[in-house]
Amino acid sequence: MNLRPAVRITIASSAAVVLLGGCSATEPRQPTASSSASATTSVAPRPADLAKQRATAAYVGMWSDMADAAMTSDWQSPKLAQNATAEALQTISRSLYADHYNGLVTKGRPVNHPSVQAAEPPADPTTITISDCGDSTNWLKYRADNGQPADDGPGGHRRIEALVKKAVDGSWKVTTFAVHEVGSCSG
Incomplete structure (x- = not known):
């Protein structure tokens, strides 16, 4: 792939944010909107x-x-x-x-x-x-x-x-x- 340097940095920065955004060594992971929605649909019907x-x-x-x-x-x-x-x-x-x-x-x-x-x-x-x-x-x-x-x-x-x-x-x-x-x- 022949990407310009500015584009490479943007892609690399975006990937790092996505990968690191979900993990933290000091804070527990908070549920996201999508994980909360899937938990709701797995509830047994009344x-x-x-x-x-x-x-x-x-x-x-x-x-x-x-x-x-x-x-x-x-x-x-x-x-x-x-x-x-x-x-x-x-x-x-x-x-x-x-x-x-x-x-x-x-x-x-x-x-x-x-x-x-x-x-x-x-x-x-x-x-x-x-x-x-x-x-x-x-x-x-x-x-x-x-x-x-x-x-x-x-x-x-x-x-x-x-x-x-x-x-x-x-x-x-x-x-x-x-x-x-x-x-x-x-x-």
Whole structure:
């Protein structure tokens, strides 16, 4: 490299300041803004925040599992029990069995917009109430034998309420949910 003498001195001085600026033989090193910020991001989430995240993931997972099983109306899919239990699992299984019995399958996927409405007890929740404005516009029933649309009406935005509970093994599962008529919310 062929740098002029003034430039060499400036570079060398800058490097020495950077190298020596962080070290001192007599003073302890003070945290910089960047090290303080990284320490903040490594703090474990609060139990309430973690519970809300996990309950919401279970809720969205339930709908995803149901959409997967609905492609063939597989009411016995083991995936259904991953995120749903009790009344919620029974409702899903019965619905899929009815579709199977009637020769229907469901194509597409629901779109969910869940939000946590309540968490009990507040500090370390074991029960989360979720509200959603689910969109079934592109998640419709078709005849399995010929692929023609079933006459079950158009999809749309529906208000959904769900109760998600922490299981004994620490997992979160939807225990019950209610889906209202098309147009009961606006997405």
